Amino acid sequence: MNIETKRKQENEVVSAMIEIYCRKNHHGKELCPQCRKLAEYAKQRTEKCPFMAEKTFCSQCKVHCYSPKMREEIKKVMRFSGKYMLFYHPVLTIRHGIETIKAKRKEV
Numbered sequence: 001m002n003i004e005t006k007r008k009q010e011n012e013v014v015s016a017m018i019e020i021y022c023r024k025n026h027h028g029k030e031l032c033p034q035c036r037k038l039a040e041y042a043k044q045r046t047e048k049c050p051f052m053a054e055k056t057f058c059s060q061c062k063v064h065c066y067s068p069k070m071r072e073e074i075k076k077v078m079r080f081s082g083k084y085m086l087f088y089h090p091v092l093t094i095r096h097g098i099e100t101i102k103a104k105r106k107e108v
Contacts, residue, residue: 003052010057013096014042014074016089017081024084038077041070060103 022028022035031039045058045065055061064071085093 006052007046007049009095010046011043013089013092014046015039016092017077017085018042020081020084020088021077025080035077038070038073041066042074057100057103 018035018039019031022031026032026035046052049055049058049065051061051063058064058066058074066074085096
């Protein structure tokens with residue numbers, strides 16, 4: 001898989017998780033300003049990631065490029081949204097699971 005495809009997929013997953021979180025917690029049809037800011041921040045971090053070729057997901061990266069505040073925000077969003085992903089975005093969830101399994105096999 002090439003780097004641009006990985007960036008696109010990572011952005012899709014993060015955006016989907018932020019959308020779920022915002023919809024369920026802030027009850028709007030559009031992203032609220034706080035969630036929009038987080039989505040933009042996450043996209044910028046993904047676009048500038050120098051480890052995209054080697055890493056699987058940000059949580060498994062050696063270097064955490066998110067600021068501490070934004071890192072806590074994205075963790076909160078992911079913890080909350082993870083349990084809904086299979087229902088709202090089954091293809092993204094399955095693809096994410098496959099990539100996780102592949103990464104774990106490479107580690108061993």
